[in-house]
Amino acid sequence: MYGLIGKITATSGQRDALIAILVAGSDALPGCYSYIVAADAVDQDIIWVTEVWDSETSHKASLLIASVKQAIMKGRPLIAGMERVATTAPLISHTKY
Amino acid sequence: MYGLIGKITATSGQRDALIAILVAGSDALPGCYSYIVAADAVDQDIIWVTEVWDSETSHKASLLIASVKQAIMKGRPLIAGMERVATTAPLISHTKY
Numbered sequence: 001m002y003g004l005i006g007k008i009t010a011t012s013g014q015r016d017a018l019i020a021i022l023v024a025g026s027d028a029l030p031g032c033y034s035y036i037v038a039a040d041a042v043d044q045d046i047i048w049v050t051e052v053w054d055s056e057t058s059h060k061a062s063l064l065i066a067s068v069k070q071a072i073m074k075g076r077p078l079i080a081g082m083e084r085v086a087t088t089a090p091l092i093s094h095t096k097y
Numbered sequence: 098m099y100g101l102i103g104k105i106t107a108t109s110g111q112r113d114a115l116i117a118i119l120v121a122g123s124d125a126l127p128g129c130y131s132y133i134v135a136a137d138a139v140d141q142d143i144i145w146v147t148e149v150w151d152s153e154t155s156h157k158a159s160l161l162i163a164s165v166k167q168a169i170m171k172g173r174p175l176i177a178g179m180e181r182v183a184t185t186a187p188l189i190s191h192t193k194y
Contacts, residue, residue: 003133003135003145005145007183019188023188034131034133036100036147036149036187037187037188038149038183038185038186038187038188039185039186039187040183040185041183041184041185041186042184046183048100048102048183048185050102050133050147052133085182086104086135086137086138086143086145087137087138087139088135088137088138088145089135089138090134090136091120091135092133092134
């Protein structure tokens, strides 16, 4: 499996709007086991996105999906910075919802 | 919801053994929506643990569970370092497995 941990800095005051865009754009992602968008509890501008995919190929393919491309375009003006904190090989222990 | 992103440094050559302990200890965690253990793709000693809980209370309570206490005790000698990278408020978009 293929995992990503990303840290996004929203432009000031735009985190909620950006989170909404990220969540909306992640609805149907073939090969995606987990896509979690989370607000940092301390820094009001930081968003964490943690993802688990069946493969890097599926992740790359997702970037060509219309809803994802739309979300990236809509979200870009609200992004002040992006950092890929880690690329990982997940061993999922459990998830339930 | 309550989320954590943690970075664990295993003692040299012990990452796989430590991952096995972490995964085994995370089997039945009331209130835990997601507990993902992942090996860093670049640094051979780094493990990422990303968690989503229904509340901070559930997370704290989990530390009193016998299987978790056992895992912490078993894992401690194999841990060279631990860092809480972020505490978060997750807005889960999706997970499926």
